[in-house]
Amino acid sequence: MTTTPDLRQDHPTGTPVPPEVREAVLDVARRAGAAARVLATATRATKDAALHAMADALVASTAEIVEANAVDLERGRAAGTSAGLLDRLALTPDRVAAIAAALRELASLPDPVGEVVRGSTLPNGLRLRQVRVPLGVVGMIYEARPNVTVDAAGLALKSGNAAILRGGSAAAASNTVVVGVLREALRAAGLPADAVQSIDEHGRAGAVALMHARGLVDLLVPRGGADLIRTVVQEATVPVVETGTGNCHVYVDASADPAVALPIILNSKTQRVGVCNAAETLLVHRDAAATFLPPALAALHDAGVTLHGDDRTAAHAPEGVTVVPATEEDWATEYLSLDLAVRVVDSLEEAVDHIRAWSSGHTEAIVTADLAASETFVAQVDSAAVMVNASTRFTDGGEFGLGAEIGISTQKMHARGPMGLPELTTTKWVVHGDGQVRP
Amino acid sequence: MTTTPDLRQDHPTGTPVPPEVREAVLDVARRAGAAARVLATATRATKDAALHAMADALVASTAEIVEANAVDLERGRAAGTSAGLLDRLALTPDRVAAIAAALRELASLPDPVGEVVRGSTLPNGLRLRQVRVPLGVVGMIYEARPNVTVDAAGLALKSGNAAILRGGSAAAASNTVVVGVLREALRAAGLPADAVQSIDEHGRAGAVALMHARGLVDLLVPRGGADLIRTVVQEATVPVVETGTGNCHVYVDASADPAVALPIILNSKTQRVGVCNAAETLLVHRDAAATFLPPALAALHDAGVTLHGDDRTAAHAPEGVTVVPATEEDWATEYLSLDLAVRVVDSLEEAVDHIRAWSSGHTEAIVTADLAASETFVAQVDSAAVMVNASTRFTDGGEFGLGAEIGISTQKMHARGPMGLPELTTTKWVVHGDGQVRP
Incomplete structure (x- = not known):
């Protein structure tokens, strides 16, 4: 059947x-x-x-x-x-x-x-x-x-x-x-x-x-x-x-350079869609939202991505870009498709809390120019891999130079990561x- | 109650x-x-x-x-x-x-x-x-x-x-x-x-x-x-x-020096009884049985050990030393008491097979003067720790110089041994x- x-x-x-x-x-x-x-x-x-x-x-x-x-x-x-x-x-x-x-x-x-x-x-x-x-x-x-x-x-x-x-x-x-x-x-x-x-x-x-x-x-x-x-x-x-379950996040910090952040979210979401290290949620600091979100939402939309966002995200959508209202279901979902959940957060701490609540513990990335923010993110996020200013797509045995991999462990016992x-x-x-x- | x-x-x-x-x-x-x-x-x-x-x-x-x-x-x-x-x-x-x-x-x-x-x-x-x-x-x-x-x-x-x-x-x-x-x-x-x-x-x-x-x-x-x-x-x-479950074995090889083997089995069995790294079974190569077993059984008996043996072991018991007939139950038991199962084996391979069949995967020891025998034993025994010419009692975080231990893992995933x-x-x-x- x-x-x-x-x-x-x-x-x-x-x-x-x-x-x-x-x-x-x-x-x-x-x-x-x-x-x-x-x-x-x-x-x-x-x-x-x-x-x-x-x-x-x-x-x-x-x-x-x-x-x-x-x-x-x-x-x-x-x-x-x-x-x-x-x-x-x-x-x-x-x-x-x-x-x-x-x-x-x-x-x-x-x-x-x-x-x-x-x-x-x-x-x-x-x-x-x-x-x-x-x-x-x-x-x-x-x-x-x-x-x-x-x-x-x-x-x-x-x-x-x-x-x-x-x-x-x-x-x-x-x-x-x-x-x-x-x-x-x-x-x-x-x-x-x-x-x-x-x-x-x-x-x-x-x-x-x-x-x-x-x-x-x-x-x-x-x-x-x-x-x-x-x-x-x-x-x-x-x-x-x-x-291998990867509900991966990219967090764009207040201090992020949009020229660094945009390629990273595009690559993390669209370079290959049906894989565990693809990004599924974008979190944006409220201070970066006004400058980063309009071009980012437009670029993601142009790349064929369906956007699921909270109200504050939708407020930054440029004309012609639809943002479907996001629910908790979206925060929890590993889409494995050209869909992306987007949320504006008030602080780095709120981003970390969101990730700790919804992540599957695979890979999370921060885009930031702020050293202290990068260190807090690395220390507080509890996932197999944490990227600073790099695409989530790099979590891979081959990319890490470890040779072949049998899978990517999202548990803490025995093996974690590739x-x-x-x-x-x-x-x-x-x-x-x-x-x-x-x- | x-x-x-x-x-x-x-x-x-x-x-x-x-x-x-x-x-x-x-x-x-x-x-x-x-x-x-x-x-x-x-x-x-x-x-x-x-x-x-x-x-x-x-x-x-x-x-x-x-x-x-x-x-x-x-x-x-x-x-x-x-x-x-x-x-x-x-x-x-x-x-x-x-x-x-x-x-x-x-x-x-x-x-x-x-x-x-x-x-x-x-x-x-x-x-x-x-x-x-x-x-x-x-x-x-x-x-x-x-x-x-x-x-x-x-x-x-x-x-x-x-x-x-x-x-x-x-x-x-x-x-x-x-x-x-x-x-x-x-x-x-x-x-x-x-x-x-x-x-x-x-x-x-x-x-x-x-x-x-x-x-x-x-x-x-x-x-x-x-x-x-x-x-x-x-x-x-x-x-x-x-x-921590320790059904540990001492195997006395054909080539073993009785002067080395006897202190090791006595220490492994009697130095402390209710612990996981105490020996519970003694295996003796048939070529060592006639010289090793009579004094060993006597010494164990004098140390208060109740002996559970197969027929060939019983045949070597000196006068006044009782050997209770051993059953498969004895091979399987972690006594944690002054009891010891004893069996005569025809070969190193039979000893390894016995250990692979009955051990809990904690610690096994071989007493031997034969380099090749020691290497075969180390390679073929599938336990957390393998001792060559040393007491089973050494498997311990403190004894290994690792500092304190929270337990001794007998599984293969994540951690094995202390x-x-x-x-x-x-x-x-x-x-x-x-x-x-x-x-």
């Missing part, structure tokens, strides 16, 4: 799990655990060779992959899926090559496993090291884009983890072929094929069984829209990192002695 | 929460959040001065504290509480002084807040820093020992977090006085008294309400027995770090630009 890959349909809370699905998924998880034990001691050379083998195999299987993808696209078209979603789902030879290139890029990144985080020799002669080790088994539940399948498998492998993948049903045929290609490449490279497994065949019930596989799954990362993430966070009994390879590891204390006992 | 502070009674799953208790606890959490906002920007000097003020105030209130403690002790005695538990509950002037000294010790530790974890200048000129910041509001649910009240409050304050404390009902009178003294000292030091709050008055329902205060509590740390920890992990919807001040923080990405936008 649904015309788009609806995540609430794919991953509803309370989906019953038939015993045979539960057993099948637990069996997948156990095999992942056995593979993880091998991966944990695989050298960087072995893992990088496997990543290159996976890239080679994907390129060699381009025709087969594109053919399977055509089945998904045809099914999507028949179901009336939107052009935008079909585009995200589509694989061309160029896209397959780009996905393979991303694996080679991963191979070039340093291996987090084995890094000594801290170490010392204690007064009693014990040699202490805190060493990075893989988490073990990492689950990913994500949406239709088949490139995530390869990304997630590669990131997990490079960080020494076995991956259990649950992709969106809309990409089922593509993912089946891709996972088969990756597994064959792993086997050929001398690593266990079970380092990468898919549970797509078990549908929604399989996803729920994965969320409940406590003791067998060390980390579950949901990657997708707000509904998917909420469902996984609420339903999972395995450890989850909450990613999650790269080190965030897919834990640590182990290794202590060497010569017979020491506690007195 | 219960004669000891029973944790299942104190913290049962499914306890109904009356709306007025829920509201009262949420109000406590909101006030903690407001206090946390102040603490987040308090300087180290301010926080250390407050720690010293708290220590001074505790010492100055010794008589009042000991008097309140006498009420708890009297109630405990009347209820038939064991001598051991009464001793853990008891506060003397010397103990109050020691608790105050621990606060001064905390003041001497470096402040984790503000530490720059990573940083770089990006090609586009953005200045990037990943900075440690407080988590915000930290809840602690713990057992009867009133020193934990002060410890937890001090650790939270030093790391810039507001603390919400729920102590065991057996220490209610002591905790009420102690929390009152700490709050008064905070106020006098110019920090919000709500940086330390108790919800003891709301009983079990209050503890459950705290576990459910999602969005208002950034971290909940259960500290106590396995039942308490299990209840909190199962019931909480706020982020939890699982601490949790000190840095583990009570998260990070924030702070990015400074000059108007940069994404091309």
Whole structure:
């Protein structure tokens, strides 16, 4: 009945799990655990060779992959899926090559496993090291884009983890072929094929069984829209990192230079719309409103942005620019579209309070020429990333120079902000002695 | 009806929460959040001065504290509480002084807040820093020992977090006085008294309400027995770090020097019995069994240890040493008493498999003279700490030289092993630009 890959349909809370699905998924998880034990001691050379083998195999299987993808696209078209979603789902030879290139890029990144985080020799002669080790088994539940399948498998492998993948049903045929290609490449490279497994065949019930596989799954990362993430966070009994919901704010301070502020809000809102680090609300200090808002509202309007504003914002709208009255709903919404909520605030403090009340804790930006204002904003805003005079769009593992990312954590535990390879590891204390006992 | 502070009674799953208790606890959490906002920007000097003020105030209130403690002790005695538990509950002037000294010790530790974890200048000129910041509001649910009240409050304050404390009902009178003294000292030091709050008055329902205060509590740390920890992990919807369950193993390898192995197992088992880093199972390679086990079993027996062994262990018991037949229950049990499970294994691999199957992931030790065996053990054992030729008892924040600890994490996410001040923080990405936008 649904015309788009609806995540609430794919991953509803309370989906019953038939015993045979539960057993099948637990069996997948156990095999992942056995593979993880091998991966944990695989050298960087072995893992990088496997990543290159996976890239080679994907390129060699381009025709087969594109053919399977055509089945998904045809099914999507028949179901009336939107052009935008079909585009995200589509694989061309160029896209397959780009996905393979991303694996080679991963191979070039340093291996987090084995890094000594801290170490010392204690007064009693014990040699202490805190060493990075893989988490073990990492689950990913994500949406239709088949490139995530390869990304997630590669990131997990490079960080020494076995991956259990649950992709969106809309990409089922593509993912089946891709996972088969990756597994064959792993086997050929001398690593266990079970380092990468898919549970797509078990549908929604399989996803729920994965969320409940406590003791067998060390980390579950949901990657997708707000509904998917909420469902996984609420339903999972395995450890989850909450990613990617971005109700991001740009605050234009009283002292802001309009020539700096205008490009930043335009870029934050319109450079790419459907992503978590796009801005959704603009807050403007009342002292900046009269000079900044008229040209800013006009420029945003010209860029196709629908403006949702409070009364004071509307009062500054130039002729021909409509401002839809904003409600609390607008402050709370991650539009992921060419919509922007706009509010005039009386002070920096009011801006911070607004952000603390409504933000999802992803990224907030201040545009200011006032040093003290920038420092207060940085100190008081409680989000994963705080930008001073820069676009919110920079919160990204690649932009930060961290290499690939598996998602952007909006929680405070374990990882916050872009999650790269080190965030897919834990640590182990290794202590060497010569017979020491506690007195 | 219960004669000891029973944790299942104190913290049962499914306890109904009356709306007025829920509201009262949420109000406590909101006030903690407001206090946390102040603490987040308090300087180290301010926080250390407050720690010293708290220590001074505790010492100055010794008589009042000991008097309140006498009420708890009297109630405990009347209820038939064991001598051991009464001793853990008891506060003397010397103990109050020691608790105050621990606060001064905390003041001497470096402040984790503000530490720059990573940083770089990006090609586009953005200045990037990943900075440690407080988590915000930290809840602690713990057992009867009133020193934990002060410890937890001090650790939270030093790391810039507001603390919400729920102590065991057996220490209610002591905790009420102690929390009152700490709050008064905070106020006098110019920090919000709500940086330390108790919800003891709301009983079990209050503890459950705290576990459910999602969005208002950034971290909940259960500290106590396995039942308490299990209840909190199962019931909480706020982020939890699982601490302290220690089913620890000592493995005596074929190559072990008995003169090294014997002191290590004796120390690991008997140096202190009721603690999470005490050993609960001894695994012995079959090639070491004939020489090692007879004197080891005799020495353990002489130290008052009840031995639970498999058949091959029993076969090596010297005359007069009883070995109770061990069952799977013994492999699974954290005795926390003078009991030890003993098993003979055929190989290092079998030892590792046993540990991976039964361990709680706290601490395991190998005694060996074989370098390759030590390396395999370190690589294959999946626990927070792995000891080579040293007692399991060393897994401790103080012993590791990390300063005070709030608990020992047995999970892989966020923190693993002893949790000190840095583990009570998260990070924030702070990015400074000059108007940069994404091309």
